[in-house]
Amino acid sequence: MTAELFAPEMKEALRAYEKYIVCLDKTPDQFALTLLRLVEKAIKEFEQRSPGLKHGIALDRQVTVIISERDAERPLCGIYFNLHSPYLKKTRSRAARPPA
Numbered sequence: 001m002t003a004e005l006f007a008p009e010m011k012e013a014l015r016a017y018e019k020y021i022v023c024l025d026k027t028p029d030q031f032a033l034t035l036l037r038l039v040e041k042a043i044k045e046f047e048q049r050s051p052g053l054k055h056g057i058a059l060d061r062q063v064t065v066i067i068s069e070r071d072a073e074r075p076l077c078g079i080y081f082n083l084h085s086p087y088l089k090k091t092r093s094r095a096a097r098p099p100a
Contacts, residue, residue, distance in 0.1 A: 001047065003039040006067075006077040010035055013063075013079040021081060023062055031062070038065040039077070046075065 003010070013035060018028050026034060038058040046056025046067040054069040059082070066078040 001043050001075075003036055003043065005074065006039055009077045009079055010039060017081070021062075021083075026062065034060060035063065035065070035079070038063060039067075041065075042067045042077075 010032075014028065014032055017023075017031050023031070038060065041058035042056045042065040044056070045058060046069075049056060056067040058065045062082055064078075064080045064082060066076075066080070068076040068078065070076055
């Protein structure tokens with residue numbers, strides 16, 4: 001199994017990245033290289049998984065790749081963007097707040 005098997009999923013993720021994602025850490029070209037490496041790593045994890053496990057997962061701060069077993073010959077490939085905002089205010093938990 002190689003990353004080329006999941007070329008349609010990678011192409012769609014690259015298109016979404018260029019159109020919708022603002023990332024200060026990676027250009028689209030850097031993202032394409034990162035995505036290829038993550039798919040290769042997820043495939044390796046999938047092929048070396050322990051009995052009873054159904055997934056191979058690889059991730060970095062911006063994207064998660066999951067290769068999942070299914071009944072068909074070709075496994076599923078899910079590519080998820082780990083979205084966050086650097087402007088999001090962090091709130092303290094209720095236990096850490098001083099009494100009113």
